[in-house]
Amino acid sequence: MNPPIFIIIMLTVISGTMIVVTTSHWLLVWIGFEMNLLAIIPILMKKYNPRAMEAATKYFLTQAAASMILMMWIIINLLHSGQWTVLKDLNPMASIMMTTALAMKLGLAPFHFWVPEVTQGISMSSGLILLTWQKIAPLSILYQISSTINPNLILTMSILSVMIGGWGGLNQTQLRKIMAYSSIAHMGWMTAIMMYSPTMMILNLTIYIIMTLTTFMLFMHNSTTTTASLSQTWNKTPLITSLILVLMMSLGGLPPLSGFIPKWMIIQELTKNELIMMPTLLAMTALLNLYFYMRLTYTTALTMFPSNNSMKMKWRFECTKKMTFLPPLVVMSTMLLPLAPMLSILD
Amino acid sequence: MMTYIVFILSTVFVVSFVSFSSKPSPIYGGFGLIVAGGIGCGIVLNFGGSFLGLMVFLIYLGGMLVVFGYTTAMATEPYPEAWTSNKAVLAMFITGVLAELLTACYILKEDEVEVVFKFNGAGDWVIYDTGDSGFFSEEAMGIAALYSYGTWLVVVTGWSLLIGVMVIMEVTRGN
Numbered sequence: 001m002n003p004p005i006f007i008i009i010m011l012t013v014i015s016g017t018m019i020v021v022t023t024s025h026w027l028l029v030w031i032g033f034e035m036n037l038l039a040i041i042p043i044l045m046k047k048y049n050p051r052a053m054e055a056a057t058k059y060f061l062t063q064a065a066a067s068m069i070l071m072m073w074i075i076i077n078l079l080h081s082g083q084w085t086v087l088k089d090l091n092p093m094a095s096i097m098m099t100t101a102l103a104m105k106l107g108l109a110p111f112h113f114w115v116p117e118v119t120q121g122i123s124m125s126s127g128l129i130l131l132t133w134q135k136i137a138p139l140s141i142l143y144q145i146s147s148t149i150n151p152n153l154i155l156t157m158s159i160l161s162v163m164i165g166g167w168g169g170l171n172q173t174q175l176r177k178i179m180a181y182s183s184i185a186h187m188g189w190m191t192a193i194m195m196y197s198p199t200m201m202i203l204n205l206t207i208y209i210i211m212t213l214t215t216f217m218l219f220m221h222n223s224t225t226t227t228a229s230l231s232q233t234w235n236k237t238p239l240i241t242s243l244i245l246v247l248m249m250s251l252g253g254l255p256p257l258s259g260f261i262p263k264w265m266i267i268q269e270l271t272k273n274e275l276i277m278m279p280t281l282l283a284m285t286a287l288l289n290l291y292f293y294m295r296l297t298y299t300t301a302l303t304m305f306p307s308n309n310s311m312k313m314k315w316r317f318e319c320t321k322k323m324t325f326l327p328p329l330v331v332m333s334t335m336l337l338p339l340a341p342m343l344s345i346l347d
Numbered sequence: 348m349m350t351y352i353v354f355i356l357s358t359v360f361v362v363s364f365v366s367f368s369s370k371p372s373p374i375y376g377g378f379g380l381i382v383a384g385g386i387g388c389g390i391v392l393n394f395g396g397s398f399l400g401l402m403v404f405l406i407y408l409g410g411m412l413v414v415f416g417y418t419t420a421m422a423t424e425p426y427p428e429a430w431t432s433n434k435a436v437l438a439m440f441i442t443g444v445l446a447e448l449l450t451a452c453y454i455l456k457e458d459e460v461e462v463v464f465k466f467n468g469a470g471d472w473v474i475y476d477t478g479d480s481g482f483f484s485e486e487a488m489g490i491a492a493l494y495s496y497g498t499w500l501v502v503v504t505g506w507s508l509l510i511g512v513m514v515i516m517e518v519t520r521g522n
Binding site: 001009012019028031038041042048 | 500503504506507510511513514517518520521522
């Protein structure tokens with residue numbers, strides 16, 4: 001894409017999300033969502049193949065429908081309360097439907113069907129923006145209405161999301177679909193804790209964004225999109241092989257890596273609120289996620305698949321992709337656990 | 348009839364939406380949009396928003412829909428699908444109109460209807476008033492506020508419109 005146009009469109013994506021995050025007027029929330037949606041469509045369609053166009057169309061239709069539902073219930077909330085402020089108590093019905101609309105935007109089950117298809121159809125860097133930046137705006141609105149969310153609805157959606165994220169990702173070999181199901185599962189964890197401690201949701205979002213950013217950047221460095229080509233990483237850049245090992249373990253939520261912090265905090269907050277079955281189910285279904293991360297680790301770092309001799313010469317070519325900020329990101333996504341006692345400042 | 352004019356206009360509004368949502372060829376869908384735009388203007392006029400209703404005619408119908416009509420005319424197909432030429436379109440149209448008619452009959456029969464919010468039959472639209480607006484038209488005051496206190500909103504909407512054009516050009520570039 002033409003560089004000045006690309007800069008303007010990225011600016012609009014960023015300012016759309018910033019408008020949603022910082023505004024206190026419901027109309028501006030809707031405007032921010034629509035700006036974000038409109039500007040990200042050409043980014044999803046960077047490559048002009050039918051697959052990318054179909055993915056962009058699917059994304060547009062689901063997000064536009066969710067924005068319409070959100071707008072309708074914003075107006076009905078205005079009818080009942082007479083004011084447009086975001087932080088005031090919502091009408092209960094409006095709260096349920098707004099939560100549904102925002103769940104459609106996030107890709108929570110049962111509205112998750114678009115996530116793997118859209119993520120698979122677009123390029124790796126567009127998928128990166130889709131799975132990290134696009135989650136910030138809806139989660140910020142859920143944060144602001146978190147005191148009035150119906151618990152039955154949000155907890156059902158979150159446990160369904162973690163289950164679907166786990167089971168859905170098991171049969172995948174395409175890396176973008178694996179990351180899409182990983183995103184669905186992580187959104188499930190985030191919305192589980194939303195009602196009880198929204199700060200933990202922000203913590204989970206931050207650590208999820210750092211880990212997903214790192215994962216995508218490692219995949220982009222190697223230009224791999226399938227598990228099979230990921231298994232040849234030991235040829236191309238052996239360092240990335242070990243990094244993928246550590247990163248996948250972190251995504252799976254294993255201590256002593258930073259992916260463990262959000263899971264630990266969420267389980268702690270849920271048990272403090274006298275829910276026992278819920279964190280048990282969440283932790284057990286997160287094992288499914290861990291299984292397919294481990295499969296990626298196995299094929300990448302722990303095993304050498306058979307390949308012909310010409311594939312073994314790839315290390316002779318220096319990789320020219322500039323992955324700025326990758327080393328700090330890797331450190332942040334794996335070594336933050338000793339800093340967990342800093343969370344005591346929240347009390 | 349004038350006491351129920353908003354109710355009648357709303358019903359016909361929904362039927363015209365059904366007429367293009369049943370997906371005939373865009374030329375016929377454009378006709379449904381024109382009717383919907385005109386009726387929307389009528390509804391807005393009935394609530395005292397004379398300026399904005401006429402803006403709908405001027406900008407929406409006279410600007411955007413004209414451009415849409417011309418582009419559709421450039422992309423015509425030899426056998427456009429009307430509402431009765433295809434069983435699927437006809438079935439969708441009849442479903443939509445039936446649903447709307449049943450809803451309208453339900454509202455007219457019962458005195459008080461609560462779907463999402465309570466409203467007392469069709470007569471509730473007559474005295475729909477959220478408060479004392481004094482001597483000034485609320486709608487004119489709103490437009491004035493948009494251009495004085497609401498400068499940020501004008502900037503955001505203007506920027507969104509510009510980005511809309513640029514996005515459309517990027518999407519239809521095709522190479």
